[in-house]
Amino acid sequence: MLLRLDPGSCRPKLPLHGSAASRAIEQAALAHLPPHQLMQRAAGSIAALARALQPHARHVWLACGPSNNGGDGLLAAALLRTQLPQTRLTVSWQGNESRLPDDARYALQQARAAGLEFSDRPPEDFDLGIDALLGLGGRGLGPGPMADWMQTLQQTRATVLCVDLPSGLACDSGAWLNPFAARPAGPRHTLSLLTLKPGLFTADGRDAAGQVWLDRLGVAADQLPPDAWLNAPDTEPGPTRQQRHGAHKGSHGDLLVLGGQDVSVDGNGMSGAALLAARAGLQAGAGRVYLGLLGAGPATPALDLLWPELMFRPAQASAEGELARQAITVCGCGGGQSVRAVLSALLEHSPRLVLDADALNALAQQADWRAQLSRRLARGQHSILTPHPLEAARLLGCDSAQVQADRLQAARELAQQFQSVVVLKGSGSVIAAPGQIPLINTTGNALLATAGTGDVLAGMVGAYWAQTARPGRQGQMPAAMPQPSPDSGLNGSLSDGLEMALQAACRAVHQHGALADRWPSGRGLRAGDLLAGLTPWPG
Numbered sequence: 001m002l003l004r005l006d007p008g009s010c011r012p013k014l015p016l017h018g019s020a021a022s023r024a025i026e027q028a029a030l031a032h033l034p035p036h037q038l039m040q041r042a043a044g045s046i047a048a049l050a051r052a053l054q055p056h057a058r059h060v061w062l063a064c065g066p067s068n069n070g071g072d073g074l075l076a077a078a079l080l081r082t083q084l085p086q087t088r089l090t091v092s093w094q095g096n097e098s099r100l101p102d103d104a105r106y107a108l109q110q111a112r113a114a115g116l117e118f119s120d121r122p123p124e125d126f127d128l129g130i131d132a133l134l135g136l137g138g139r140g141l142g143p144g145p146m147a148d149w150m151q152t153l154q155q156t157r158a159t160v161l162c163v164d165l166p167s168g169l170a171c172d173s174g175a176w177l178n179p180f181a182a183r184p185a186g187p188r189h190t191l192s193l194l195t196l197k198p199g200l201f202t203a204d205g206r207d208a209a210g211q212v213w214l215d216r217l218g219v220a221a222d223q224l225p226p227d228a229w230l231n232a233p234d235t236e237p238g239p240t241r242q243q244r245h246g247a248h249k250g251s252h253g254d255l256l257v258l259g260g261q262d263v264s265v266d267g268n269g270m271s272g273a274a275l276l277a278a279r280a281g282l283q284a285g286a287g288r289v290y291l292g293l294l295g296a297g298p299a300t301p302a303l304d305l306l307w308p309e310l311m312f313r314p315a316q317a318s319a320e321g322e323l324a325r326q327a328i329t330v331c332g333c334g335g336g337q338s339v340r341a342v343l344s345a346l347l348e349h350s351p352r353l354v355l356d357a358d359a360l361n362a363l364a365q366q367a368d369w370r371a372q373l374s375r376r377l378a379r380g381q382h383s384i385l386t387p388h389p390l391e392a393a394r395l396l397g398c399d400s401a402q403v404q405a406d407r408l409q410a411a412r413e414l415a416q417q418f419q420s421v422v423v424l425k426g427s428g429s430v431i432a433a434p435g436q437i438p439l440i441n442t443t444g445n446a447l448l449a450t451a452g453t454g455d456v457l458a459g460m461v462g463a464y465w466a467q468t469a470r471p472g473r474q475g476q477m478p479a480a481m482p483q484p485s486p487d488s489g490l491n492g493s494l495s496d497g498l499e500m501a502l503q504a505a506c507r508a509v510h511q512h513g514a515l516a517d518r519w520p521s522g523r524g525l526r527a528g529d530l531l532a533g534l535t536p537w538p539g
């Protein structure tokens, strides 16, 4: 059965299996099925999707590689020959007949028996291209006919259907291994077979894959634990605040935002970043939002005229005093070097701390703060880190290309090292918690690639967390909080406190991306535009 995956509405939470698990599931299935049955199912599914995508195609080009991915394409071509008698089909095949796996050899025989037209040159004109060059076993394409075909498939304005994975996309990480960019010119679809692969949803994967489809080929994928889950927080509307009556502003949690370095400090004024985070916190439903601007000078505002609900407080006194011990604190947005003045106190006292931007950069510079952060969980204090790839790289002591080469691993490593929930931002944000299977977010797009959207996210994370976890209620799951389901990707050993942090992060990241996905096409998106769309937890 074909399943179309729509970002933002993937429910229930779907498991993602990397190459090793996918191969193990494939081997187990092959052992119980008659010869060639699995590949026949794969070919049937490819042919069905090809017909659905281009029902009136005049010319279909199938580029087929040297092994089973190519076998899928060859067998689909044989099927399409009988299913689309009026359509011209051209097959380009590259491989060594003496080294073909059994299924692929059978597929080549079927394609030849069907009387298909073979050509080493892509047709001048085609309505549908099928990329069946490399799948699970693919490496980057070196120079040669396959690389030329792949480039044709990237440059064409015709629809392209990738079989299992776009050729040369790393299944486990979404890293694009080819020397040319993963930036298709035309509409693109990927039909993932048997399992959904993590690489389709993060790093270069989303550009390379386009619209993702899944066919499990009649094989259950629950035999092996997944390598990741798709992030699908419960978006069913619960009772809205209008439908609840007993609450007061304290019931919705307090949020303290510390950041926004004043321009007088070193000429780098970033007050706007903290204002965005604080406004986002208010709009995402925190009951009370306090704002401490760092490095305040005589001209530092003490009032947000557009959002007078925000309460201004001296930053350092708040970090060291009662407020930081009670509230959820979001620290770092536009903090510059001034963030150093408050970080140590927060790491010591704050029960629930979101660290973003310059707070992460400061941590990267100072080993004793990193050690302090790592010890917080054991002391019952919880932390959420929201790095973009460069901030993650600074924390890990590598460069951002290395982070992007394996985002899942980078997020897992950060979560483990700092005993924190981690949101590694960017296309396909990865959310990880210590010892847990990470999640990949499906919402969001490059409209968010503009200054300040990360500050809005940090405020949202803080606000959702404030509504789910309040000091003094530690260990209790509020009624509004969806309880972890068996398929939630969270194992039983996750403490309630960490679970709440993880759920707040998952929900915030999902909603943040969904706002950009719903934004009218053709209109630019400023970070501040996101604010109007924010809703409190859970309504």
Ligand SMILES: NC(=O)C1=CN([C@@H]2O[C@H](COP(=O)(O)OP(=O)(O)OC[C@H]3O[C@@H](n4cnc5c(N)ncnc54)[C@H](OP(=O)(O)O)[C@@H]3O)[C@@H](O)[C@H]2O)[C@@H](O)CC1
Residues within 6 Å of the ligand: 026, 036, 038, 039, 042, 065, 066, 067, 068, 069, 070, 072, 101, 103, 133, 134, 135, 136, 137, 138, 139, 140, 141, 142, 146, 163, 164, 165, 193, 194
């Ligand atoms: N068995 C079945 O019934 C089913 C199979 N299925 C399908 O099989 C796919 C997995 O098949 P697969 O394991 O044969 O791997 P695939 O990706 O086709 O090729 C790997 C080969 O290519 C070679 N190679 C790699 N990179 C290269 C490069 N740059 N340039 C040149 N050569 C390169 C590599 O060479 P080597 O690394 O050994 O030197 C190796 O020989 C899976 O994605 C799905 O589509 C499903 O439909 C379910 C049913």
Ligand SMILES: Nc1ncnc2c1ncn2[C@@H]1O[C@H](COP(=O)(O)OP(=O)(O)O)[C@@H](O)[C@H]1O
Residues within 6 Å of the ligand: 357, 388, 425, 426, 427, 428, 429, 443, 444, 445, 446, 447, 448, 449, 450, 451, 452, 453, 454, 455, 456, 457, 512
């Ligand atoms: N191409 C993209 N696709 C999806 N989300 C993106 C993309 N680019 C940026 N984002 C999102 O936008 C936000 C940017 O955050 P960040 O880099 O911290 O910006 P800033 O510090 O300017 O606020 C993150 O939530 C990130 O995941």
